[in-house]
Amino acid sequence: MGELTETPGRADDAEVPRPVESVRLESVTKRFDTVIAVDSVGLSIGEGEFFSLLGPSGCGKTTTLRMIAGLEFPTEGSIRIHGEEMGLRPPNKRPVNTVFQNYALFPHMSVAQNVSFGLEMRKVAKAERTQRVAQAIALVQLTGMENRKPAALSGGQQQRVALARALVNRPRVLLLDEPLGALDLKLRQEMQSELKALQQQVGLTFVYVTHDQEEALTMSDRIGVMNQGHLLQVGPPEEIYEQPLTRFVADFIGRTNLLDATVESAEIVCLANGDRLPAASGLPAGAKVSVSLRPERLAVRPRDSVSPDMLALEGEVDRVTYMGNAVVYGVKVGWMTIEVRQENEPGTVRHEVGDEVSVTWVPEAMSLVVA
């Protein structure tokens, strides 16, 4: 992966934005027979942080979360919660609660019984229990539905019950496994802002698993991007989006054009067509890298309007997609087609298929990624 990535297996203390550490993973590996579901992951999550684990299906997000919850034990490595080594401690003895991917509500219990389950198990007195259950149900706006069975609730309502059932225990860390995955787009967006508001209001640490990059970007304080069991990059949403370290991260978060390039010197990379670009990589000459160019950071202009100091590639408009608020061009630049997104503002010049144009960008729009 090269030296641009976070050293695997070591939590990067410099990156912890909060003074108190909530969850810490050190060189955590999980093997199922031959499958390596999680591969030496190191991570440090701060108290009160909204931390998202983002990655494609099967990358090991759920497994990581389950290991924190104690539903699965690491093959190697250590997990600490509030400084305490968890080891083989069973889930019922850990100060975390989980909102499961499929909610896992108890079908034979009413909403109120579901929510009060954790308190009963911890032998909270009846009076306090009743009060806290009512509070939690009110928090997720389900008052009046206490006596319904989960089967008589909509998907969004079930999701809220699952949330209330976890929150009522006032865990210091809440683990959420794609809690909004089963909801339709509109409801999902509503719940996203509600969840985020709730998290800030209650001041909990959230470890939030999702494969939806937009969700991760809008909600998180920090994101950890995973692929094939590896934690590839950890950082705030802007950093992940603006300065992806690897080709995978650049490609997975948002849309991007990845241009193969070779490092020529400390300051220069060379594209496949021989063009030289100013980019500091810190890599030895000859190293293979990719230049990541976000479509919305590029511009399409007539060739004669390009000044020599601009970074540009010459090409021909290959396709034009009208998207209402924007126009997306595919510009053929010899060895590949580059996607350019132009906001649909009054006065913008529209290009047609076949137009000879240049794709231009400013140096800051470029990021260099490895592998």
Add this chain to the structure above:
Amino acid sequence: MTTDFGVVPDLTPEQEHESGAPALEAASERRAARRGFLVALPSFAYLVIFFAIPLVIVLVYSFATRNPRGITELRDWNVEAYRALAEPLLRSVLVRTLVLALLTTVICLALSYPFAYYMATRDSEVVRTLLLIGVMIPFWSNFLVRTYVIRVLLSSSGPLSEASQSIGLGEVDIAFSNAAVLIGLVYGFLPFMILPLYAALERIDWNLVEAARDLYASGWKAFRRVVWPLSRPGVVAGCILVFVPSFGAYVTSDILGGAKNPLFGNYIVNQFLQARDWPAGAAVSVVILAVMLIGTLVYFRTGGRTL
């Protein structure tokens, strides 16, 4: 009112006067009901001919008269046969039958639950299937033969007894005893408990157990509060399937219990075949039936509400 649909439904004239959609819906529901009835007709016919009619015959005979020569005559309807149920002999038979049937049910449940749980929690499909076949193998041989084999097993010259003698524990002789009948009943009805339990446990979403553990439940508490209640339909079904036939058991106690330990079933057979007192036999049958029916209804009512 006419409908906008391209396909014109075959409505009767008076339906066409009603508003479109509800009439359509009602018509289609009626048609579905008619189809369902036709499909179920053979089963209805079978049940009526071979279950309902014999039951009515039994009921009728229980009120009939037995003449001095022992012949049952369908006249002078009376409840003599039911009055005889209060006799001490019959009462002791009833108590023994009840105790044995309850014990059989409880033992079957205790033996089956862990086994069904084990089966249902195997990941491998192959292992599950093999275990299931193992449970069903006894069904493939004759029940009478199997019961005789148990008698041999339990007799004083049987392998159990020999084994115990060879290690100096003395003779085992439990053939022709209540214990032997109990062993036979448990053996005979165990699969009826295992199968519904397995079916119920197999359907349980094991994520629920993880959710319970995550909510501070110990392994035992998770079982008590989640697995057990969700497997209740299987428990109820299994208990009924075991209790009902053990209460009416006849062959098992005949072969393993001998003449000195009759159960209700044996008493009824005696009334019909030896004492030739058909009304008495019929009356006992009716009482058993009524008790079963009430018990089952109560069990389903309470079970159905808390599930």
